[in-house]
Amino acid sequence: MEEISILLLFDVLVGLTLVWLAWQTLSSLDLFRAIVLFIAFGLLMALAWVRLNAPDVALAEATIGAGLTGALFLSALAQLSASTKRKDEENKIENS
Amino acid sequence: MRKIKLKILEKKPSLFTRLTLGILMFLLAASLAYAVWSLPTQALGLSAEVAKNVEMSGVSNPVTAVLLNYRSYDTLLELGVLLLALFGVWSLGGVSANKSSFVNPILDFLSRFLVPVFILFSGYLLWVGGFAPGGAFQAGAVLAAAGVLLFLNDWQLERKYSGFSLRFVLVLGLVLFVAIGFGFVFLDRVFLEYPPQLAGGLILLIEAAATLSIGISLAALFLGRDPSVKSDSKIDTGVHK
Amino acid sequence: MTPAFLYALVGIVLFSIGLYGLILYKHLLRKILAINILGSGVFLVMVALAARTGDAVPDAVPHAMVITGIVVAVSATALALALMLRVDAETGQAVLPEDREE
Amino acid sequence: MNTLYLAVALFLLLTLIAGMWRILHGPTPADRMLAAQLFGTTAVACLLLLSQALEQPALRDIALVFALLAAVTAIAFVKRAWLKKSDES
Known part of the structure; x- marks a missing residue:
C-alpha cells in the first residue's frame, strides 16, 4: 500500500510540475529561458510516459527531446537574434 | 561574461483579452x-486483438507490431510526411550558418568519440525493437543526433x-516499404500484408532502411538547407534592404 | 483518482495552456513552442486513455500513433522554424503580418 | 526494498523540482542551461531507480539515451547560443 501512495505522490508531482513548466515556458518574455524550460518540459514528459507504462513512447520522447528539439530551437534562436540585431543597428543609424 | 538580455519587445495583451481567453480556455x-x-475507467481498447495476433506479426513487441504490421499505412505515410517537411525546408532556401574557422579541440575529440557510440546505439535500438521498447523511429532519432553533433562541429x-x-x-525507407508492400500484391495478398513466416525478416529490413532515412532526414532538417547547393550563393529574398 | 485519469487531466490542462499561448502571443517562436506543448497535451490524453486496461498490458495502438506523432511533430517544428527564419529575414520581425508593428 | 527505491526516486524528483529555481532565475544563460543538464542527470538516476522498483528493464535504455544525448543539447548551446555572444562583446 505504501508503494502505491508513493507512486501516486510521484504522479501528482510530475503532473503539477509539467503544468507549471508549460505555463512558465509560454509566459516567458526571454526566448532563451523559454527554450531551456521547454527542454526541461520534454525531460519530464519522458518520466510521465514511463509512469503511464509506455516505455516505447518514453524512448521516442527521450531521443527526440534530448537530441533534436533543443538543438533545433537553440540554432533557430541564434540565427534569429543575429538578424534582429542587425535590424536594430540599422534603425539606430537611420534614427541618428 | 557580459549578461545577455534577449528580451523581445512584445506589448502585453490587455487584461480584458487575457481574462476572456482565460475563461474560454477554462x-x-x-x-x-x-x-x-x-468515460469508463476500464477499457481494453484494441489490446486484446493486438495480443492475439502478435505471434503472426513477426515481432514480439506489440508497439513494433502495430507500427510495422497492423497499421503500417501510418508508418508509410509518416515517412512521406518527413520527406515533405524536408522538401519544404529546402525550398525555403535556408540561411547559411556562420562557419567559424576555429576548431575547438575539445568538441572535436568529443564528437570523434561520441558519434561512433551513437551509431552503435542506434543499431542496438533497431535490433531490440523486435522484442522490447525500441525500433526504427528511436534508432533514427539517435542517428539524427549523431548528424546534429557533426553539423554543430562544422x-x-x-x-x-x-x-x-x-x-x-x-x-530509401519509403521506396523499400512501398516495394515490399506491392511485392506481395502479386502473390495474392493485399497491399502491405506480409506472409507470417517472412514477416520478422521483412520488418527488420524495412526498419533498417527506415532508420537510415529517418536519421538522415532529421539531421538534414537540422542543417536547414540543401547541402548540394553552394553555401555561399545566397538566395535572393526579393527585399531591398 | 487513478494515475491514468490524473495524467489525462494534466494533458487537457497542457492543451488549454498551449492553445491560450498560441492565440495570445505574437512572436512566432513562442507560437511554435505553444504548438509543441499543445501537441504534448494531446499525446498525454491519448496514452493515458490507453492505460485504462487495469493490470493488463496497455493498448499498443495509441502508443504507436503517439510515436508517429512525436516524429511528425519534430519535423513540423523544423519546418515551422525554417519558415519563421524566412519571415524574419524578409521583414525583420518574427511575427505574422497582421501583428506587425511599424 | 522497492519502497526504499521508490522513496529515493521521489526524493530525486523533489531535488529536480528544486533545480527549476535556477532555470527560472538564471541569471546568465549558462546557469539556465546547466540546470537543464542537471535535470537530465537527475532523470537518469530517477529512471534507473524506477526500472529496479517497477521491474521494467527497458527503462534502463531510456536512462542510457538521456545520458548519451544530453551532450547534444549542451554542445548546441555552446556553439549556437554562447560563443557567438562572447565573440561579439
Whole structure:
C-alpha cells in the first residue's frame, strides 16, 4: 500500500510540475529561458510516459527531446537574434 | 561574461483579452475533463486483438507490431510526411550558418568519440525493437543526433555525396516499404500484408532502411538547407534592404 | 483518482495552456513552442486513455500513433522554424503580418 | 526494498523540482542551461531507480539515451547560443 501512495505522490508531482513548466515556458518574455524550460518540459514528459507504462513512447520522447528539439530551437534562436540585431543597428543609424 | 538580455519587445495583451481567453480556455478544459471523467475507467481498447495476433506479426513487441504490421499505412505515410517537411525546408532556401574557422579541440575529440557510440546505439535500438521498447523511429532519432553533433562541429558533407547519394538514402525507407508492400500484391495478398513466416525478416529490413532515412532526414532538417547547393550563393529574398 | 485519469487531466490542462499561448502571443517562436506543448497535451490524453486496461498490458495502438506523432511533430517544428527564419529575414520581425508593428 | 527505491526516486524528483529555481532565475544563460543538464542527470538516476522498483528493464535504455544525448543539447548551446555572444562583446 505504501508503494502505491508513493507512486501516486510521484504522479501528482510530475503532473503539477509539467503544468507549471508549460505555463512558465509560454509566459516567458526571454526566448532563451523559454527554450531551456521547454527542454526541461520534454525531460519530464519522458518520466510521465514511463509512469503511464509506455516505455516505447518514453524512448521516442527521450531521443527526440534530448537530441533534436533543443538543438533545433537553440540554432533557430541564434540565427534569429543575429538578424534582429542587425535590424536594430540599422534603425539606430537611420534614427541618428 | 557580459549578461545577455534577449528580451523581445512584445506589448502585453490587455487584461480584458487575457481574462476572456482565460475563461474560454477554462471552460474548454472543464468540458474536456468532464468528457474524460464520463468515460469508463476500464477499457481494453484494441489490446486484446493486438495480443492475439502478435505471434503472426513477426515481432514480439506489440508497439513494433502495430507500427510495422497492423497499421503500417501510418508508418508509410509518416515517412512521406518527413520527406515533405524536408522538401519544404529546402525550398525555403535556408540561411547559411556562420562557419567559424576555429576548431575547438575539445568538441572535436568529443564528437570523434561520441558519434561512433551513437551509431552503435542506434543499431542496438533497431535490433531490440523486435522484442522490447525500441525500433526504427528511436534508432533514427539517435542517428539524427549523431548528424546534429557533426553539423554543430562544422562538419560538411562532401560534395560528391550530397547529390544523388544523399537523395537515394533519403527516399530509401519509403521506396523499400512501398516495394515490399506491392511485392506481395502479386502473390495474392493485399497491399502491405506480409506472409507470417517472412514477416520478422521483412520488418527488420524495412526498419533498417527506415532508420537510415529517418536519421538522415532529421539531421538534414537540422542543417536547414540543401547541402548540394553552394553555401555561399545566397538566395535572393526579393527585399531591398 | 487513478494515475491514468490524473495524467489525462494534466494533458487537457497542457492543451488549454498551449492553445491560450498560441492565440495570445505574437512572436512566432513562442507560437511554435505553444504548438509543441499543445501537441504534448494531446499525446498525454491519448496514452493515458490507453492505460485504462487495469493490470493488463496497455493498448499498443495509441502508443504507436503517439510515436508517429512525436516524429511528425519534430519535423513540423523544423519546418515551422525554417519558415519563421524566412519571415524574419524578409521583414525583420518574427511575427505574422497582421501583428506587425511599424 | 522497492519502497526504499521508490522513496529515493521521489526524493530525486523533489531535488529536480528544486533545480527549476535556477532555470527560472538564471541569471546568465549558462546557469539556465546547466540546470537543464542537471535535470537530465537527475532523470537518469530517477529512471534507473524506477526500472529496479517497477521491474521494467527497458527503462534502463531510456536512462542510457538521456545520458548519451544530453551532450547534444549542451554542445548546441555552446556553439549556437554562447560563443557567438562572447565573440561579439
